[in-house]
Each structure stands twice: as C-alpha cells, then as structure tokens.
Amino acid sequence: MLRPWPLQIHLDKKSDKAIYLQIADAVIDAIKTGKLVKGNALPGSRQLAELLKVNRNTVVEALDVLTAEGWLITIDRKGTFVTESLPKISHSSENEKEQKVEVEDPKNFLVFDDGLPDSRLAPMNDLARAYRELFSRKSRWQIMGYSSELGNLEFRKSIAQMLNFKRGMSIFHDQICITRGSQMAMYLASHCILKSGDFVLVENPGYKPAWEAFENAGATLLPVNIESDGLDIDQVEKYVQHKNIKAIYVTPHHQFPTTVTLSLKKRLKLIELSNQYHFTIIEDDYDNEFHFGLRPILPISSYSGLKNYIYIGTFSKIVAPALRIGYLVSSHENVLKIGNHRKIIDVQGDNIMEEAILSLINEGKIKRHLKKANLVYKSKRDFFENLLDQYLKDKITFTKPEGGLAFWIVPKADCNVLEIFEKLKSQGIQIMSPNRFSFDETIKGFRLGYASLSEKQMEEGIIALSKLL
Numbered sequence: 001m002l003r004p005w006p007l008q009i010h011l012d013k014k015s016d017k018a019i020y021l022q023i024a025d026a027v028i029d030a031i032k033t034g035k036l037v038k039g040n041a042l043p044g045s046r047q048l049a050e051l052l053k054v055n056r057n058t059v060v061e062a063l064d065v066l067t068a069e070g071w072l073i074t075i076d077r078k079g080t081f082v083t084e085s086l087p088k089i090s091h092s093s094e095n096e097k098e099q100k101v102e103v104e105d106p107k108n109f110l111v112f113d114d115g116l117p118d119s120r121l122a123p124m125n126d127l128a129r130a131y132r133e134l135f136s137r138k139s140r141w142q143i144m145g146y147s148s149e150l151g152n153l154e155f156r157k158s159i160a161q162m163l164n165f166k167r168g169m170s171i172f173h174d175q176i177c178i179t180r181g182s183q184m185a186m187y188l189a190s191h192c193i194l195k196s197g198d199f200v201l202v203e204n205p206g207y208k209p210a211w212e213a214f215e216n217a218g219a220t221l222l223p224v225n226i227e228s229d230g231l232d233i234d235q236v237e238k239y240v241q242h243k244n245i246k247a248i249y250v251t252p253h254h255q256f257p258t259t260v261t262l263s264l265k266k267r268l269k270l271i272e273l274s275n276q277y278h279f280t281i282i283e284d285d286y287d288n289e290f291h292f293g294l295r296p297i298l299p300i301s302s303y304s305g306l307k308n309y310i311y312i313g314t315f316s317k318i319v320a321p322a323l324r325i326g327y328l329v330s331s332h333e334n335v336l337k338i339g340n341h342r343k344i345i346d347v348q349g350d351n352i353m354e355e356a357i358l359s360l361i362n363e364g365k366i367k368r369h370l371k372k373a374n375l376v377y378k379s380k381r382d383f384f385e386n387l388l389d390q391y392l393k394d395k396i397t398f399t400k401p402e403g404g405l406a407f408w409i410v411p412k413a414d415c416n417v418l419e420i421f422e423k424l425k426s427q428g429i430q431i432m433s434p435n436r437f438s439f440d441e442t443i444k445g446f447r448l449g450y451a452s453l454s455e456k457q458m459e460e461g462i463i464a465l466s467k468l469l
Contacts, residue, residue: 009052018375019054023062028071031082040082042072061372069120110457111430114257115287115406115449117317121376123360123369130356149339149347151178151327152354158361159313159327167288168302169311171329177338178327178349182286182314185328186210188338189310190217193280198246201239201279203231204439207256210249210284211439219246223439226255228399230262233269240277247280252300253288254404257437257447261297261402271306280308287317289370291403292378301329310334315357318370325353377405377451384450384458391466405451410444411469417444420468429461 009026011019030036042048045063049056063080066072073083150156156173163169179185186209194200196218202211204223211221222239225232230252239245248270252262262270274281283301301311315325328338360366384407385400398409411417417434424431434442446465450458 011052011054017379020058020061020065020372021375021379023052023054023059024065027062027066031071036082038082038084042080042082044079064372065121065376067125074125109428109430110461111452112432112461113449113452114432114436114447115404116452117290117373117405118376118452121369121373122323123365126360126363126365126369127356130359131352133359134352134355147348147351149343150174150176150335151349152351152358155354155358156327158358162361163311163313163329167285168298169329170302170304172332174332175335176327176329177335177342178325178354179342180326180346180349181316181324182284182312182326183209183213184324184346185312185314185326186213186282186284187216188342189282189312189328189330190214190219191341192334192337193310194219194246199239199243201236201245201248202439203250203255205257205434205437205443205445206249206439207251207284208436210282214247214249221439224248226258226260228260230255230260230266231270233266233273236270237273240273240279245277245279247282248274249282249284250300251284251286253285253297254401256284256286257406257432258408258445259401259404259406259447260399260408262300267300267303271300271303274309275305275307278308280310281306282310282312284312286312286314287404288313289318290374290377290405292374292381293402296403318366323353323357325350325357380450380453380455380458381407383455384448384462387459387462391462392469395466395469406447406449409446409448413469415444415469417446418442420446420465423468424461424464427464429464 009023011022013019015022017025027036027042042063043051045056045059049059052059063072063074067074067080070083072080074080153173155178156176159176159178160171160173163171177185177188179188190213194214194217198217198219200214200219200221201224202214202221203226205226206223214221222243222245224235224239231250236248250262250270252267254261270281273279281300283299285299288296288299299311300306301309309330311329313327313329316323328335330338357366360369381401388396388398388407388409392409395413396409396411398407401407421431421433432447434445437443437447448461453461
C-alpha cells in the first residue's frame with residue numbers, strides 16, 4: 001500500500017506557469033531538499049488530484065514529465081516512486097539539512113544543439129507498449145514480411161489526413177513516401193529531380209546536410225541571402241532569369257538557422273517564379289509542430305496554385321532524434337520515381353515502427369505529447385529570452401522566435417565568431433560552429449538550441465558567452 005504523502009503543494013492559479021508544471025517543480029524541489037528520497041512512494045494520480053483539488057489529467061501530465069526527466073519511476077501494479085538511480089543525490093556534510101542534486105554528464109559538456117527536442121519528454125512508455133501489442137497480435141506474422149517501399153499504407157493515409165487538416169494541404173496517400181528521417185527524404189528527392197550540371201538555390205546561412213545531398217546528385221549550389229522576412233526574393237528572381245535553376249531548397253516556417261519566417265508576400269512571389277520558370281520548391285518543414293503563437297504559418301506546399309514542389313517532414317523532432325521516421329510529399333509521378341530509387345538502397349522502411357507510431361496517433365498519444373511538450377518548450381523559450389535580456393542585452397541583437405527550439409543571436413560588436421566557438425569549447429560548452437551553416441564566408445551569428453537544457457545549464461552557458469562578447 002502506498003504511504004500517505006505529507007508534502008504540501010501550494011498552487012498559484014494566476015501564474016503564467018501551467019499548473020502541471022507547478023506540481024512537477026514542487027516534487028523536484030522536494031527531492032532536492034530531501035523531503036522525498038529515493039524509493040519514496042507517491043500517492044496515485046486520483047488521490048493526488050483530490051489532495052490538490054485539480055483535474056486528474058493535470059496530475060497525470062505532471063507525473064509524465066517527472067518520469068520522462070528521470071525523477072520518478074512507475075512500476076506496474078505497484079505504483080510511482082522516486083527513482084533509485086538518476087538524478088543522483090549527494091550529501092555535502094552531516095550538518096547540512098539540504099541535499100544537492102547532481103545529474104551525471106559523461107561527456108562533461110554543456111551542449112547548445114541546433115534545436116533538438118528533449119528526448120526525456122518522449123512518450124517512450126506508450127511507444128514500447130504499442131510495440132509489445134503489435135507482437136502479441138494473432139496476425140503478427142503479417143508485419144514480419146515485406147511491405148511497400150513507400151511505407152505502411154494506413155500510416156500514409158494518416159499522414160495525408162494530418163497534412164490536409166492541420167497544414168492546409170490537399171493530398172492523397174499515394175503522394176507520400178515514408179523515409180528513415182528527413183535526410184533520407186532529401187537524398188531521395190535530390191536523385192529524383194536532379195542531374196549533373198543542374199543549379200539549386202539554397203539559403204545562406206542554411207542547412208548544410210541538405211546541400212550535401214544536392215551536391216551528391218551532381219547539382220551546383222547558388223546561395224541566396226536571408227533577410228528579416230526570409231529569402232532575398234529579388235536575388236532569387238535574378239538567378240532564375242539568368243540561370244537554368246532546377247530547384248530551390250527552403251525552410252520557410254522557421255528558417256534554419258536564423259528562425260525567421262518567410263513573409264506571405266515573398267511566398268506568393270516564390271510560387272509565381274516557380275510556376276513561370278518551372279523549378280521545384282523543396283520545402284523542409286522540420287519543426288512545424290513547435291509553434292507558440294496563435295497558429296503556425298501554412299506551408300508553401302499548401303497553396304493550390306503551386307505546380308512543382310516536394311514537401312519534407314519528420315517525426316524525429318516530434319518524438320526523439322533517434323526515431324528515424326520522416327516523409328516526403330510530391331506529385332504521384334515523383335513519388336513513384338522516388339519509390340523506385342528507394343528500393344535500390346532500402347527495400348522498405350521500418351514497418352513495425354510505422355505501425356507503432358500510427359497506433360499512438362490513433363489513440364491521441366502524439367497529440368497529447370505535443371501539447372505537453374509545447375508547454376514545456378514555451379516556458380523554456382521565455383526563460384531563455386530573459387537570460388539574453390539579463391546578460392547580453394547590450395551585446396547582441398535577436399528576435400524572440402514564435403516557434404522552433406532555438407534562438408538566433410547576432411553580436412553587435414565586431415568579433416571572431418569561430419574564436420568564440422573554440423573558447424567556449426575549451427570551457428566544456430558546445431555550440432554549433434558557424435561554419436556548419438555558412439556557404440562561403442563565415443556568417444556572424446550563433447544558433448543556440450535550448451530545449452534539452454535545464455534552466456541552470458542555460459544560465460551557465462549564457463554567462464560564459466557574455467564574458468566573450
């Protein structure tokens with residue numbers, strides 16, 4: 001039987017912080033101060049909801065976050081307990097009443113990545129359950145054979161429905177190919193529409209792994225500068241008037257790495273140019289799900305007047321980077337070509353994983369996970385903005401992003417950004433090297449992903465950066 005839990009949690013319903021996050025933070029504080037120690041049992045979600053006078057779903061969300069972050073562990077038919085392993089608690093001295101919490105970091109690095117999600121929030125228990133259920137079905141032998149090179153049919157139907165309802169598109173399942181992540185989608189798209197000698201326009205700064213896929217297909221890259229409202233569309237127009245442009249690669253929702261959104265005026269002009277000069281718009285919508293405003297901007301590929309497009313999305317950002325499930329959308333003819341090319345390098349995708357994710361979609365688990373994750377990431381974004389204002393206000397310029405999981409900051413004073421990168425690295429702080437998104441000359445700016453970091457880590461990293469600017 002679970003022991004009564006004596007802690008008192010005071011909730012502020014007028015606070016901007018979500019109630020479930022207040023509950024989660026209170027439990028973390030109790031663990032840090034020793035009121036709860038490893039192995040302690042918590043009451044059930046219903047009992048805790050009654051104690052706090054909140055909806056049980058709110059408590060469940062709080063417990064999910066705590067479990068994902070490693071503070072709690074759930075044991076079937078026994079209950080929820082403070083974890084025995086991580087985070088590790090060490091006593092500083094016998095006379096101190098408080099305990100310190102230290103999370104192990106085997107690399108001893110504080111990493112500002114390029115905007116990856118926090119894998120600790122991933123719905124791993126739900127995904128593991130879906131996997132187990134697939135293998136327990138009487139028809140499990142059916143999932144062990146070959147399937148379509150384009151991916152699981154029902155999964156493609158589900159993605160088509162999602163894109164039509166949530167992203168304003170009008171497509172059918174036969175316009176979709178499931179891939180092992182967005183990078184594979186980029187590779188397949190390149191070899192479907194490009195040949196040696198073709199010209200491809202790319203954003204500068206931009207996403208180098210995509211550039212490498214285009215060059216592998218034999219294309220020559222031409223850079224287009226990024227302005228405060230996205231692509232320099234005048235530069236695009238000059239290119240297409242004087243060069244035989246085959247395609248343009250864009251990240252219009254939250255441009256990588258600058259996070260700016262391509263304006264409606266420029267979107268419409270880009271579509272006009274694409275139709276007039278017959279080049280393909282390759283749209284990488286890598287983080288559409290993470291948007292904190294009223295609603296995300298619809299993809300360029302959702303405009304009915306666009307004739308030539310390839311739209312690329314991913315589930316790796318929704319769940320976890322290690323989950324290699326992406327997809328591309330194009331005309332039926334293009335998808336058939338892509339499917340034929342895919343069979344040369346990979347007969348089919350991960351049919352079992354596709355069915356498992358489909359199960360989570362149908363049960364509403366993915367929707368619930370995204371709702372929870374967006375609340376967490378919005379809170380982290382706002383905290384990160386406050387740190388920039390506190391420590392770097394007079395040293396940088398930045399625009400608070402309406403979505404995505406990273407900030408783009410530009411130093412006001414002249415400085416050697418590569419030298420700053422190396423100095424931070426020597427202090428155990430890893431940021432993206434500006435060379436990773438610069439076409440030719442090194443771009444003066446830093447992309448700082450915040451989603452995977454704690455508030456303490458964010459502050460430590462920003463303080464270190466402020467001393468170098």
